[in-house]
Amino acid sequence: MKFESSYLQRVYDGLESRNAEQKEFLQAVAEVLESLEPVVAANPELERWGIIERIVEPERIIQFRVSWVDDNGKVQVNRGYRVQFNSAIGPYKGGLRLHPSVNLSVIKFLGFEQIFKNSLTTLPIGGGKGGSDFDPKGKSDMEIMRFCQAFMTELEKHIGADTDVPAGDIGVGGREIGFMYGQYKRLRNEFTGVLTGKGLTYGGSLARTEATGYGLCYYTQEALKSLRNTDFNGKTVAVSGAGNVAIYAIQKAYQLGGKPVTCSDSTGWIYDPEGIDVDLLKEVKEVKRARLTEYAAARPSAEYHEKKNGEHGVWSVKCDIALPCATQNELDENDAKMLIDNGVLAVCEGANMPSTPAAIEALKKAGVLFGPAKAANAGGVATSALEMSQNSERLHWTFEEVDEKLQHIMTGIVHNSLDAAAKYGLDGDLVAGANIAGFEKVADAMIAQGVAY
Numbered sequence: 001m002k003f004e005s006s007y008l009q010r011v012y013d014g015l016e017s018r019n020a021e022q023k024e025f026l027q028a029v030a031e032v033l034e035s036l037e038p039v040v041a042a043n044p045e046l047e048r049w050g051i052i053e054r055i056v057e058p059e060r061i062i063q064f065r066v067s068w069v070d071d072n073g074k075v076q077v078n079r080g081y082r083v084q085f086n087s088a089i090g091p092y093k094g095g096l097r098l099h100p101s102v103n104l105s106v107i108k109f110l111g112f113e114q115i116f117k118n119s120l121t122t123l124p125i126g127g128g129k130g131g132s133d134f135d136p137k138g139k140s141d142m143e144i145m146r147f148c149q150a151f152m153t154e155l156e157k158h159i160g161a162d163t164d165v166p167a168g169d170i171g172v173g174g175r176e177i178g179f180m181y182g183q184y185k186r187l188r189n190e191f192t193g194v195l196t197g198k199g200l201t202y203g204g205s206l207a208r209t210e211a212t213g214y215g216l217c218y219y220t221q222e223a224l225k226s227l228r229n230t231d232f233n234g235k236t237v238a239v240s241g242a243g244n245v246a247i248y249a250i251q252k253a254y255q256l257g258g259k260p261v262t263c264s265d266s267t268g269w270i271y272d273p274e275g276i277d278v279d280l281l282k283e284v285k286e287v288k289r290a291r292l293t294e295y296a297a298a299r300p301s302a303e304y305h306e307k308k309n310g311e312h313g314v315w316s317v318k319c320d321i322a323l324p325c326a327t328q329n330e331l332d333e334n335d336a337k338m339l340i341d342n343g344v345l346a347v348c349e350g351a352n353m354p355s356t357p358a359a360i361e362a363l364k365k366a367g368v369l370f371g372p373a374k375a376a377n378a379g380g381v382a383t384s385a386l387e388m389s390q391n392s393e394r395l396h397w398t399f400e401e402v403d404e405k406l407q408h409i410m411t412g413i414v415h416n417s418l419d420a421a422a423k424y425g426l427d428g429d430l431v432a433g434a435n436i437a438g439f440e441k442v443a444d445a446m447i448a449q450g451v452a453y
């Protein structure tokens with residue numbers, strides 16, 4: 001990776017030599033540092049205060065053994081992580097991922113992204129992320145509960161409502177948050193807002209379940225209006241994923257006048273020219289935790305395709321708006337070219353880092369509106385911060401109140417990103433704008449607090 005600034009080059013080279021095997025982490029750092037070239041050139045005090053070398057190094061990494069007993073009485077061992085990346089603007093905040101692909105590189109990339117995303121929300125939350133290589137697929141409710149209790153038995157020592165507030169991510173939804181919350185309470189004898197995404201009967205916020213997907217569409221709508229003078233109305237939408245983010249992005253895309261025609265899971269994908277049936281999708285994925293073959297079996301208009309390596313999957317479908325909502329690096333340069341050839345107008349990221357660097361470059365070069373994850377999917381964590389506010393004041397807000405605040409935050413992110421980009425002569429660049437706007441607030445807070453970490 002080549003930088004114009006010798007300061008950025010020195011920091012990146014050092015980071016690369018210390019973390020050579022952490023590909024996802026280095027990818028996320030490279031993208032942010034590239035955007036910061038003009039900021040570093042204009043602000044020599046960043047080097048004086050060592051801001052770049054400090055911001056790429058987590059304040060704390062906790063790695064631990066998670067031992068639990070399966071339904072056959074056999075002891076299983078997994079690896080747990082919590083990366084507390086940056087607390088300059090608030091308590092560490094970010095989700096927990098349960099997936100066999102989880103390793104330190106994945107958790108560090110997610111935690112690093114979370115710093116800037118959380119800053120963009122304008123709310124007082126620092127960056128963190130955690131998880132485990134535990135695979136929830138095929139496990140019974142009791143196995144999930146025993147794993148979550150074992151995981152929280154260690155995590156509890158490191159978190160707190162004013163210290164670090166985890167939430168959900170891939171493989172962690174309401175069921176897992178409930179089990180973890182119960183264990184935290186048992187160990188600490190304390191009813192407090194230490195996790196978000198809680199159930200509505202014990203401190204959860206209305207609209208948190210919907211927030212990431214809804215927020216993604218609010219962001220996309222505002223970016224389309226501001227940069228292309230258009231909106232969702234009458235547009236065909238391709239969505240990947242079939243989990244929390246994808247489901248509520250599909251629901252909101254309909255409400256805004258779009259027609260979502262695809263979704264996918266880890267084994268296959270659906271093309272439904274009549275439009276995805278959201279209620280059926282929820283039933284199959286949220287309630288039954290089944291495969292998308294069940295969706296296709298119940299829906300005559302739907303085509304089911306097995307996932308095949310090297311094929312474009314949902315990105316082969318002609319669409320106006322593409323919303324990747326599954327996982328990192330799921331949209332590569334070839335997929336981007338396919339979308340461009342099919343006339344795509346906008347790609348906005350619901351998942352974290354779903355597009356490869358080459359895909360982003362191709363899309364931007366072709367003039368496609370590109371909304372980066374840390375801005376476009378910030379609605380989830382923003383609403384988590386609203387849940388923290390409600391927990392602190394021991395009150396509940398209505399769905400409409402939370403949704404209105406979410407809309408305000410997402411439209412604000414578009415404009416703050418555009419303003420930050422324009423300040424450095426990068427008009428219309430939502431990637432650079434998000435990185436710069438997110439960074440400037442955190443850097444300012446780090447300088448104000450001295451060399452504290």
Ligand SMILES: NC(=O)C1=CN([C@@H]2O[C@H](COP(=O)(O)OP(=O)(O)OC[C@H]3O[C@@H](n4cnc5c(N)ncnc54)[C@H](OP(=O)(O)O)[C@@H]3O)[C@@H](O)[C@H]2O)C=CC1
Pocket residue numbers: 168169170171172212241242243244245246264265266267325326327328350351352377378380381
């Ligand atoms: N939940 C939230 O509030 C937020 C989530 N995100 C990001 O959004 C993305 C999706 O998260 P979320 O919807 O919560 O997670 P879920 O676990 O609810 O859903 C994930 C979906 O993606 C699919 N998927 C996961 N891994 C792969 C893979 N390697 N290949 C293909 N498909 C895969 C899953 O398939 P299957 O059903 O087969 O498991 C599932 O359909 C992640 O990148 C997450 O970090 C970002 C901001 C907030």
Ligand SMILES: O=C(O)CCC(=O)C(=O)O
Pocket residue numbers: 093094095096117165166167168169196352377378380381382384
């Ligand atoms: O709601 C949260 O705290 C975390 C959401 C999250 O993990 C993310 O934004 O990627």
